[in-house]
Amino acid sequence: MSRNAGMLATIHxxxxxPTAWATATTYAGRTIRQFVRTPQLLVVNAVTSxxxxxxxxxxxxxxxxTGPVAYVDFLIPALASVSGLFSSGAVGVAEDADxxxxxxxxxxxxxxxxxxxxxxxxxxxxxxxxxFVTLVVGFIVGFRVHGGLVGAxxxxxxxxxxxxxxxxxxxxxGLIAGSAQAAQGVGFSVFPLIFVSSAYVPVESMxxxxxxxxxNQPVTAMVGSVRAxxxxxxxxxxxxxxxxxxxxxxxxxxxxxxxxxxxxxxxRFTKL
Amino acid sequence: xxxxxxxxAAPAIEAHGLTKHYGSxxxxxxxxxxxxxxxxxxxKVTAILGPNGAGKTTFVKAVATLLRxxxxxxxxxGIDAIAHPEKVRRVIGLxxxxxxxxxxxxxxxxxxxIARLFGHTAPAAKAAAEAVLAEIHLExxxxxxxxxxxxxMRRRLDLGASLVGxxxxxxxxxxxxxxxPRTRIELWESIRSLVAGxxxxxxxxxYLEEADQLADQVVIIDHGRVIATGTPTELKSQAGRDVVExxxxxxHDLAVIAEILAPLGTEAPHLDEPARRVAVPVAEGTAxxxxxxxxxxxxxIQLDDIGLRRPTLDEVFLALTATGAPE
Numbered sequence: 362m363s364r365n366a367g368m369l370a371t372i373h374x375x376x377x378x379p380t381a382w383a384t385a386t387t388y389a390g391r392t393i394r395q396f397v398r399t400p401q402l403l404v405v406n407a408v409t410s411x412x413x414x415x416x417x418x419x420x421x422x423x424x425x426x427t428g429p430v431a432y433v434d435f436l437i438p439a440l441a442s443v444s445g446l447f448s449s450g451a452v453g454v455a456e457d458a459d460x461x462x463x464x465x466x467x468x469x470x471x472x473x474x475x476x477x478x479x480x481x482x483x484x485x486x487x488x489x490x491x492x493f494v495t496l497v498v499g500f501i502v503g504f505r506v507h508g509g510l511v512g513a514x515x516x517x518x519x520x521x522x523x524x525x526x527x528x529x530x531x532x533x534x535g536l537i538a539g540s541a542q543a544a545q546g547v548g549f550s551v552f553p554l555i556f557v558s559s560a561y562v563p564v565e566s567m568x569x570x571x572x573x574x575x576x577n578q579p580v581t582a583m584v585g586s587v588r589a590x591x592x593x594x595x596x597x598x599x600x601x602x603x604x605x606x607x608x609x610x611x612x613x614x615x616x617x618x619x620x621x622x623x624x625x626x627x628x629r630f631t632k633l
Numbered sequence: 634x635x636x637x638x639x640x641x642a643a644p645a646i647e648a649h650g651l652t653k654h655y656g657s658x659x660x661x662x663x664x665x666x667x668x669x670x671x672x673x674x675x676x677k678v679t680a681i682l683g684p685n686g687a688g689k690t691t692f693v694k695a696v697a698t699l700l701r702x703x704x705x706x707x708x709x710x711g712i713d714a715i716a717h718p719e720k721v722r723r724v725i726g727l728x729x730x731x732x733x734x735x736x737x738x739x740x741x742x743x744x745x746x747i748a749r750l751f752g753h754t755a756p757a758a759k760a761a762a763e764a765v766l767a768e769i770h771l772e773x774x775x776x777x778x779x780x781x782x783x784x785x786m787r788r789r790l791d792l793g794a795s796l797v798g799x800x801x802x803x804x805x806x807x808x809x810x811x812x813x814p815r816t817r818i819e820l821w822e823s824i825r826s827l828v829a830g831x832x833x834x835x836x837x838x839x840y841l842e843e844a845d846q847l848a849d850q851v852v853i854i855d856h857g858r859v860i861a862t863g864t865p866t867e868l869k870s871q872a873g874r875d876v877v878e879x880x881x882x883x884x885h886d887l888a889v890i891a892e893i894l895a896p897l898g899t900e901a902p903h904l905d906e907p908a909r910r911v912a913v914p915v916a917e918g919t920a921x922x923x924x925x926x927x928x929x930x931x932x933x934i935q936l937d938d939i940g941l942r943r944p945t946l947d948e949v950f951l952a953l954t955a956t957g958a959p960e
Contacts (some may be wrong), residue, residue: 399737
């Protein structure tokens with residue numbers, strides 16, 4: 362007993378609380394290790410993406426007219442852009458709240474906002490995994506890059522930015538859900554955003570009253586920007602706008618989503 | 634003013650008129666804390682006892698700066714917890730039902746992570762994890778994933794996680810709820826050795842035996858306020874009477890025994906049929922016991938056991954909470 366008390370006496374209280382960066386990277390490290398060591402989590406994330414990909418590629422794809430662009434080339438950039446909306450980030454956040462992990466974090470002398478930043482970093486990595494799986498399966502079922510290497514890399518870069526923005530949306534949904542099960546349902550609430558966009562079908566094929574909505578929402582801008590970069594300038598005619606028009610809108614939407622949900626989430630998480 | 638000069642002179646925790654409501658006026662308010670006054674002296678183990686919903690966890694959360702009280706004052710190690718929660722977080726460690734360990738990480742990884750989040754450098758975090766693993770006897774399982782741990786090992790790790798920052802005050806929220814008796818005793822041992830090392834402890838529990846075993850001071854709360862405070866011994870004598878307890882060899886004798894004991898008791902005998910036991914508080918201690926023995930042997934009833942004992946904290950608790958808090 363006295364030996365043990367002696368062991369503990371060797372620990373001295375740290376002189377300073379951890380920095381925001383140390384906090385964020387420590388929490389991100391824990392969360393990423395949790396993903397990697399929970400194969401179900403990675404599989405579920407991949408399976409959802411693959412399922413939608415295959416259904417649209419082989420079931421609905423034949424009935425969707427995309428002019429001079431092959432449907433698989435139309436589809437894959439879109440799915441790569443929106444993997445953040447299919448991610449289970451909200452469930453993970455709700456679980457951290459459920460299990461008491463967040464309470465433990467909030468009882469520690471950490472900058473509280475940095476905990477969520479770490480969560481966002483890890484979730485961005487998880488979403489990027491979904492994008493990677495989409496691209497690999499996409500290549501297998503016939504997707505090819507037509508816009509050159511620079512365009513492809515720029516498109517990939519945009520996907521990462523969208524991932525970061527959507528990770529904050531997922532964090533917010535997870536925080537307001539109340540339980541992991543509810544988070545699952547809340548996660549589905551973003552599906553209209555995916556379907557009422559140009560992700561799966563050209564906006565022109567929708568009824569007239571729906572088109573303005575589909576045309577002016579974030580997913581259409583994001584999907585359009587990656588498509589234009591990956592498929593090359595020739596597709597601009599099909600998409601109806603220039604590459605720049607799409608990229609500027611996509612970045613603006615990403616910034617808006619990121620700032621809005623980072624602010625709302627942080628406010629919720631840090632309040633005493 | 635927060636005095637950093639002599640923080641140990643201040644009580645570990647000092648709450649006055651602490652109030653916390655949930656809900657709204659329209660839908661009905663829940664008064665989780667209804668003007669709670671509590672002083673946990675430094676250098677002691679204080680146990681908060683109460684039924685579910687009494688406000689135990691709300692109080693721990695307020696001390697851990699996880700929620701802000703609606704009214705009242707709260708000082709933790711002399712620091713005003715409402716004005717300077719970030720300073721409080723540097724001196725507390727939280728474990729139990731409100732905190733968690735990560736199942737996908739190993740025991741060691743969990744401790745290193747929390748140590749980093751207390752502010753340790755990477756080498757210091759490793760060393761702190763090592764020291765804590767020895768303390769909680771998890772060295773052999775340190776590099777296994779926590780999801781393979783037993784419930785008791787998880788609780789020990791959870792306790793350990795609250796220690797890596799060398800906190801002055803340890804908050805344990807129902808640390809042994811749901812554990813089997815042997816594991817519970819092991820965890821008590823760990824907590825005792827910490828206390829011997831000089832850590833102040835505030836623990837909540839539903840188990841009176843736990844409070845009896847670990848605490849120097851017991852605070853009984855119900856409906857968000859304190860209804861009794863004292864050492865376990867003081868509380869037992871507050872409830873007064875010694876108890877004559879009889880265990881019969883054959884269950885069918887229970888009713889007869891109760892009938893024999895009834896005139897000796899200050900209240901109706903309490904029957905515990907599965908345990909074949911009758912207990913009754915008596916006014917005259919050993920004299921009452923002698924009378925009971927004589928009356929029972931006259932009837933020739935076979936007993937397993939008969940004795941006189943102090944009331945348990947359970948009986949104290951039930952007596953106090955039955956009368957209820959004044960509204």
